[in-house]
Amino acid sequence: MNKDPMTVEKDTQAPEAGYRVPDIQGDMNPQPEVVKPNYKASGKLHGKVALITGGDSGIGQAIAVLYAKEGARVAIVYLEADQDAEGTKQMVEKEGSDCLLIKGDVGDPTFATQAVEQTIKKYGQLDILINNAAEQHYCEKLEDITNEQFERTFQTNIFGTFYFSREAIKHLKKGSTIINTTSITAYKGNPELMDYSATKGAILAFTRALSQNKDVLSKQIRINAVAPGPIWTPLIPSSFPKSEVKKFGLNTPMKRPGQPSEVAPAYVYLASDDASYMSGQTIHINGATTVNG
Incomplete structure (x- = not known):
């Protein structure tokens, strides 16, 4: 991508636009790049099943497509x-894999149970959980962050x-993995994303704590994270002012x-045996920004 300013076809800027803007990836200009043209798959995830939250667009969509290329079935x-979800499904199926779409709010514990159960019912197993769903809201002043937000x-x-x-840990076996999406904001903070930064810090701490849990270690389940920097996804035009x-980035x-x-x-x-x-x-992908930890 060049340095030309990012734009969106529709005026969907936060906070005026509200909490969530559906189908926004189709309105983005330029469109995010999902897969590098020269990506070469080698069957690293053959026979595995992955459940990806926030998998309809952005990073989640890119993960789904690469997992399909590597031989995994995805929910x-x-x-x-x-x-956007249908678009991801079509892209996964184009790679010769299978894709299950599950619609709901990840913040609802009952839905989490149902989503895992649907995945197990459909595929008979679960090997990889990607916790990627997220929301953020631009606020310049602490006092402007409402209790609801x-x-x-x-x-x-x-x-x-x-x-x-x-829910997933109940079904994961030896060699299975959970990969959480944290953020550069967990390390540097962001003065306009104070509550979001706090949640990403919590995800980082949760990743480290869960990886050391005796039950998890005894089952040889691996828990890791990825901390992206500024990535061009629908979360950006749906939550930041145009300026x-x-x-x-x-x-x-x-x-x-x-x-x-x-x-x-x-x-x-992180999902493959290469990371055994x-x-x-945490893997940092942030355009050469150095962070400690």
């Missing part, structure tokens, strides 16, 4: 973007990660935002 959890952000981002992990979208050392296609391969690595001695760790 996609999404909130309301039917058009604060609770919703935590409900989706960290509660959802907890609920799905708790911020236009300069999104230009403050990184690489002077550009990243693409979902540049993040998803890390999830392939890796747990409790």
